[in-house]
Amino acid sequence: MPLFEYICKKCGHRFEALVFGSKQPACPQCHSSDLEQAVSTFAVSHSSKGGASSGSGISCGISSSGGGG
Helix, strand or coil: CCEEEEEECCCCCEEEEECCCCCCCCCCCCCCCCEEEECCCCCCEECCCCCEECCCCCCCCCCCCCCCC
């Protein structure tokens, strides 16, 4: 059961929907079926330093301080 993001072309509402088989979802706001599938952003966020983080708080142990042994 893949989870897809959609943007309604009629009202602009952005939403996620579980898609079963070839069924086309409808906008939960205006009930239109004129939708555009959006690119999913997943659960990855970018830090202000340009790296990516899963938000889990787990570190890879690499330090940018340069003071390694």
